[in-house]
Amino acid sequence: MKPAPFDYARPADWSAALALLAAGARPVAGGQSLGPMLNLRVATPEKLADLRHLPGYAGVTQQGGTIRIGAGTTHAAIEDGAVPGRLGAILAGVARRIAYRPVRNRGTIGGSLAHADPAADWVAVLPCFRGEAVVLGPAGERRVKLERFVTGMLATALSPEELLLAVELPALPEAARWGHWKFCRKPGEFSKATACVLAVPGEAPRAVLAALDAPPFVVADASALCAAPEAEAARLVAALDVADPWRAAIARTALRRAAEAAS
Amino acid sequence: MTTASDRPSASEGVNRPHSHASKTGKGVGASLRRKEDARFLHGRGRYVGDIAVPGMLEVAFLRSPVAHARLLGVTKPAGAQDRVFLAADLPEIAPIRAVSALPGFRVSEQTALATGKVRHVGEAIAACLASSRAEAEDLAAACEPEFEVLPAISDMLTARAPGVPLIHEHWAENVFLETRREEDLSDLDAVAAAKVTRVLRTSRQSMAPIEGRGVLAEWDTRLEQLVVTTASQQPHVSKTGIAEALGLDEGQVRVIAPDVGGGFGYKAILLPEELVCCALAMRLQRPVRWLEDRLEQLTANANCREHHYIVTAWADREGRLLGCDVDATVDSGAYSSYPFSACLEAAQIGSIFPGPYILPRFRYHTLSACTNKPPILPYRGVARPGVCYAMETTLDALARQLGLSAEAIRAVNLVPKEAMPYRNLVGKHFDSGDYKEALRRAVALVDVPKVRARQAKGECVGVGLASFCEQGAHGTSVYHGWGMPMVPGFEQAQARFTPDGVLELRVGLHSHGQGLETTLAQVAHEILGVDPARVRLVHGDTALTPYSTGTWGSRAMVMAGGAVAEACRQLGERALTIGAALLQAERGEVELAGGTVRRRGGAGIALEEIARTWYRRPQNLPADVDRGGLDVTAGYRPDPDTGTHSYACHAVVARVDVETGAVTLEDYVVVEDGGVLVNPMIVDGQVLGGTAQGIGTALYEEMPYDAQGQPLAGTLADYLLPGATEVPDIRLDHMETPSPWTRFGQKGIGESGAIGPAGAILNAINDALAPLGAEVFDLPATPARVLAAIEAARR
């Protein structure tokens, strides 16, 4: 199928981008989610604002203990090591398993978060870090904790007039342990259950269970899960009331296996 | 995947009756590199989508969003009345009627655009034309159809439930056809050592060639001819179908099938969309093109495979089958498609259920149910993957009950080689082969003791087998009984030398992955000694080639191979006559060798020179020259023409994750006998590709429908196909038992790979699950289904 007619604009700076959004334009980043939606005529925006030429849109910087990843940074760049240190190694491992390389070459971390498919990898993984989304709107910049960014199926804390600028994550010590497990039958199939567990020495371990057709479920203190993965995974999933018994089973497995890998 | 060159020691002790391959390495039996690959690998293939002509209009179809409804009317977008066409606007297209002569067959009329009613989601209602596809889709989106929605039949098992609506209202019930073979099996309970009953389902699939359908229709005012460039695997049958539907003489229709990106049966079907494009091109006197997109292909058109079985089987203590009782239902969809009709699947189920086994007693009943889904179309293997799955899982269930191994129960039932040629109880006539040897080799190649040891340690791993045979190249004697619109007869090929001595072969079937440009050149080389590089194959154009029913039914290498061999033989005779004269020798003193005509043991004269003589130096021709020249059309049909039977045994090691239901294929072995292999490398490719598709049937592919008849997988993100990461290294071993009935002993093998995987993989899964008391019955064996089976056993 071919998209319905739409206009296209390429703003040169952020204020021009915000003005386009205020006039009803829809941002487009790598087009790896929006493109198929346009083709299927599920999305029929009148105008697209292409973010890819905005200054500072892509790229990674570090200031002190905070690493800032521009929204336009591609999955491929992260896979190839754009993010430094232990955090970078963890994120590269996640990026590597998103779709296939051609999709990763174009798809962006910001686009993935803004699209907010509950099964998407960044949506599932980023709330596990004590990080923030940096949002730019008509009233200036604001910050949203990553665990509150995705609010529902394809829904986020962004208003239609706002843009996601970057995500900021704390740098991690080399001793940080990480467990990540997702279930999909083939690369590029959306996950049917994703879990991750981050254990930073001296801090309470954190866990996320995602891809359950709902916003990611964050366990702020996952000490119990790390101590008794099987029993605690069963308890946590039972409390979520997952209707499909198979989805519940793989959710349990995901949590347990992620916890075991992080311990 | 294992490539031909590093195959494990295949084909030892093989009987290779041909000499050319060994002498020149280019004839029958040689793994010659494919001549066509250069153009494909460099992206220089030319498909319908690559062909644009000036003034061309693109078509988008308005398709039904509902499965069953009365179509009350369509409001065309304002100002676009002359660019939107409804059925009433195109009365020149007769409905497609794919009739079968089987008694009781109910005939559906499929109008090219919906008339009065829509009967499945995706049925074309209006053709919208614009200078680009996107604008044509804008028009389709602006059309306003009006429906009175009717209850839909989306489950074939409810097609004849009381009170259901009739899909074709003049029918007595929603059934295309029932077939039966009656036999009283009631005494078997008393004598059998084991009896099992299985209720099995295979899912509806959608064939997914990389290239979808596509058609470009033009009216040639000079020739007064409709030129139809279409992605077809049987251009001549398309031509006949188009001519009939549009009331044209066949001479007024020329069908060109350019490069075609995968057929698999889908491109053997005359589509309503083709007829609409043809009628519009004639009406508007402008070229008109439709390129199918993936949504149309998945949800409106390429459906296949959906079967339901209730199988009961009885066996004695050694596992010998005493009888089978099969009740099979096929979801045939809403219409009978042209030319294979709505009965091919079910008719096959009855006739091929016994498979490669000796079955002494057999009762069957098949039902081709009419439902509110797209017509079911023949996909590589047609009914065989489902039948093989039903038979092979039933055999394993018997073996488990009797405490026999999967190998043992097959060994006692397979037709032994001493019995060949063998005619089974439903009249299938097996030509040759050692079915048990294929089983033995397959079992030896997978490490069964190692699997058993892992099982003993509590690992959820299993081994599964599937033995089957594949009838290929079956002809007139088989098909006339089914009385479909198309019955294959003699296959013809034309062989001629051009004035420069290049050999040109013309065949009416089509090569779209089979490598016929290479293999038919190898056949010609075998007969004439012409270098395959100097052989050109012309195919895919009805104006240039003899009539053929096309490439399907694993028939091309047997039929066209035989026809090309015969045409080349006759051409060789004519060349010998001319050559003898030029050599001033007696006809009996000369022979064809190495591309020359030579005096036995003496000097030769090149075929180029002979060609030059016929065309350009006719003064040197002898008086007794054949006036037909260096241009021969010959026909061929094997005798008997009941079909070759290739056969295989697939052996699989599968591991099951009992927490998620996920299945991993650890090892996959195919032992295959395709008779004499004209090009073993190409046969490997056929088997590997088919096996990958069979893995899709077993584990991934499923087109679910909801109760309202809505298809639930509209993209390849929802309709999962196995890819490079899901297909394990498949290890191949070939046997080569010549067919006594074909020109070189070759057998049809094109569909074979797709037949075995579902049976073998499900048997491996069920072997792994046996200690848990669990068993999976339905295809595909998705993680959810496998886990549900494990849970059910726990309860």
Ligand SMILES: Cc1cc2nc3c(=O)[nH]c(=O)nc-3n(C[C@H](O)[C@H](O)[C@H](O)COP(=O)(O)OP(=O)(O)OC[C@H]3O[C@@H](n4cnc5c(N)ncnc54)[C@H](O)[C@@H]3O)c2cc1C
């Ligand atoms: C075949 C295939 C397989 C895939 N498999 C996976 C997978 O396994 N795992 C996975 O996680 N993803 C997968 N994806 C999705 C992919 O990761 C996308 O790249 C990602 O979801 C969107 O990123 P994008 O840059 O392409 O955004 P776009 O498609 O351009 O935009 C997506 C949405 O976000 C909005 N948007 C984009 N950027 C911003 C911004 N800076 N601020 C505000 N709004 C913005 C757009 O308006 C749009 O609504 C797959 C995609 C394809 C095509």
